[in-house]
Amino acid sequence: MSRRTCLNAAGIAVVLAVICVLPFVVRPYQLDFLIFLFINVILVVSYRLIAITGEFSLAHAVIMGVGAYASALLASLPISPWISMPLGGVAAAVIAYILSFPLFRMKGFYFLIGSFAAAEAIRLCWVQFNDPFGGFRGLRGIPVLEIDLGDLLYLDLGAPVPYYFFAMIVGLIFLTVMYRIEHSRFGFVFHAVHHKDTLAQSVGVDVRRYRTIAFVTGGFFAGIAGAMLAHYVTAINPGLFGLKQMLFVLVWVLVGGLGHFAGPIIGVTVLSIIDESLRGLDELRPGFYGLVLIATMLFLPDGLVSLPRKVMQWLVWLRKRGEGALARRE
């Protein structure tokens, strides 16, 4: 085991320990904040899975919504949320698969706008069709998760602390899965498809096929994230999955840093905390958020994840300059 891996392992252990202790020290509403953060972490990491193949989709928030709506509607049949949630993920993956046919005819900015238009069309369906989607008001009274083992154990996962651990465990499993996917043969092809599009094609890689695989897989995880949101908030509406939410996902990923697995996680965590801590500013809050975005993109083009390396570089540069100045004086 190299020193670097040791450091990484130690870092992850510390983070895990902190996460496990947190629910017992923070205040209730902050726990909610953390739960939504976990859900958003799944969302951004699944987004990165798509983005590393080189295309940026603006449909991800709506795909997440597909998972949320599907799971909520299935649960009202009623099907146990334990089954409807994975089915929500499947529904999201299926919709992603259908969308992939027209969308992967496009590239770059065309893909970006095309995915936006396709997603908006789905969202407008939720708004237009009161039955079964509930129109503008959306759906309400979505059942929460329960663990009911008769006399043995009963756990209401609608309460913050149990749901916190549920979201944490699900999040960790999914992160591991996505990490493994990225470091598998598939993952290497994903990267290849991004960096050397034509080269990959010329050695016989079906670029479009791999992009579709990434798009559908990412869609599945986003769908699960949506279902997790739906069964915790217990009310969803089309407004939750609009362009604003989508822009936030894009910003979290890019500010955090697309180049590294931890980048989007750092991005969503740091920016959410900044956003929440600026609440005292009321209507002026988005402005400071905007300044953070600009500053990060200008000074840390590889995202927040590159901050330690950047700081090291600055320190080395400063020391060298100091030495240089000394040398000249002598």
Add this chain to the structure above:
Amino acid sequence: MTDLELILQTVLNSLIASSFTAIFAVGLVLIFGIMQIVNFAHGALYMVGAYATWYLYAEVGLPFFASIVLATLLTMAIGLLMERALFRPMRGNLFGGLIVSVGMMFVLEVLVVYLFGQGLMKNMTPYFKESWHAFGIESVTISHSRLFVFAIAAFILVTFWLFMSRTRLGWAMRACAQNPEAAALQGIGIGKISMLAMAISAAMAGMGGAVMSPLVRITPQMGHPVLVTAFIVMIVGGMGSIEGALIAAVAYSFFHTFVTTYIGGEIATILGLALMLLVLIVKPTGIMGARESV
């Protein structure tokens, strides 16, 4: 009002809408062509132009035309600042450019909330209070404020076209839009061209906001719907193609206005999106675009 008169009225309404959509979309397309940056703050510049005009004219009491000129200069200055500080480091980086422009959009929107408060729209008494009865028909009317928008937009577009086709600088700009590396080899300074393009683009957005300010709701978010319309126009016309954007702006405005009048406003927007999707699927490079961008 007879059916024929309603058609005439709708044609006039469409023309006014076309003229404004065209100057807004052309500015957006210009920046994309030169710098490969999708400027999400373009709508915010339009908003700043409208706020500045409202403030100078309705609150400070400057003459209307002076307010328009000052508002345009202000947005131009903001545009140049954005080019130097934000877009230049991001040139060619589609998503980096997108993020900084989203950041700029937040900043500009909050700035006007800070200065002028949030609430209902800002109001100004229009400088032109009269209406024109088109061709002497009593029931077909267009307010002078709208005619003014049309006149200014037409003037800007003609000047811009003359500049692009008749001057050396205009040629250099076209060269840059077509192939930046080749242009650089020819000794064309891409930095200078970018600044010029940004100045023109921001001025178009700002002046659009200035002349539209008596007609629309002046709110911090007023740029959003206009930006979405411009994206549709940009896609349908072909990215980076100014001629395409012009044709698409006129076509889309006529389409949208007629559907709004005869069927309904909500349907018009849904059909607009559907139209864009169709263009993207059938001919992803737009009606005038030949090459694949990015």
Add this chain to the structure above:
Amino acid sequence: MKSSITRRKFMAATGGVAAGLTALGATPSKVFAGEKTVKIGFLAALTGDAAGWGLPGLYGVEIWAEQINAAGGLEMGGEKYMVEIISYDDEFDAVKATVGAKKLLFEDEVSIVLMLGVTPVLAVKDFMTRNKMLTTTLVPTDISADAPYLFAPVEVHPFYNVTAVDYIARNMPHIKTAAIATQNDELGLSSLATYRAAFEVAGIEIIEENLFGFEVTDFAPVVSKLIAANPDVITWDTAYPDYVNLLTEQAFLQGYKGQFVNCTLDQYDHILSKTSVEFLEGFLWQFPDLDDPIMQGPDTHFDNAAAFYKTYAERYPGAWTAVSWEYAAALEMWRAAVAAAGTFDPPTVAEQLRTLSPVPHAFGDAEWWGEQFFGVNSAALGKWPVVQMQNGKAVIVEMGDVRAWCDQHLDVLKKHFVELGVPLAG
């Protein structure tokens, strides 16, 4: 410019940054050292598109609190309490509202939560019920039988719109045809159903309808089509205040000469200066200025209405809208219930509020209503003014009886709601 730097903004700019950064989610608020305080939660949009429905309301409740505190505080059980307003920006977003509700309840321990309505309310409704928190909404279609602590104490939108149409039927017999344009959303559609019912009862035929989306920048086409139908009366229904402003101006520019009836006419000074006094003469709508003589009379229940209106107009010139006073009016009613209950305990106050009869509504005595419509009597329904433009000033011409109308024509009202597919209860 008249209002560039206000106290709030100054506080936000100086203290806000520091205060905001020190504690996660801390809201800078006045601290009353050594005095007893009662906290009121304000959970509505302060940023984004819906901010126009939240922020002016926050200004209103802050003025209301200042007036109470200046008079020594709120009286309960023989003691005086300072009122503190704690706001949380829900951005009109279900997730943010969920977090905000938890903060207001568990962190700040507020005694009542004021909300705007629709999606954020639906998201926190069950949570509020579980925690027995008294909550108010401005949209009565939010209330339902499974939410006993949720009230619509002020607005009975869109039902009160019937009063102006009823006034037309009795006083303007020449009006036979109507045209309607509004935005296609929850507010617009439920209001459309109500106007359809009101026109049907009044014997007025609707000859043109146009529903538009949110992204309209140019209203000329909408207005052209409406005027082409040559109606006797035009209504913008419950179009957003800014839309009413632009639509009315457009009708003026396109030479419309007939009558208007509408839900709101906010910022009418500006509309007057864009059009003319003659053009707006006779315009009918539903929201009076609070300095109207009738609002100072003994039949209404809003203390210091004129002073409130004056302070608001001075501090935020040109910003006066319906929501400016509605959240404060909900607090007025809450104050009456607290005085009667002798406690701030939310479920007790809620119970007390429910037993009030008559309900002291800002526009006069009301009763809890809604059983036949929403399945629960949680909306205060009684009188609602019909306001008319007379010589460039809003004048209450009549206090219409909404409840009597609704009880009499309930089936017509229900029929049109069902026809448009507008859900009856949250």
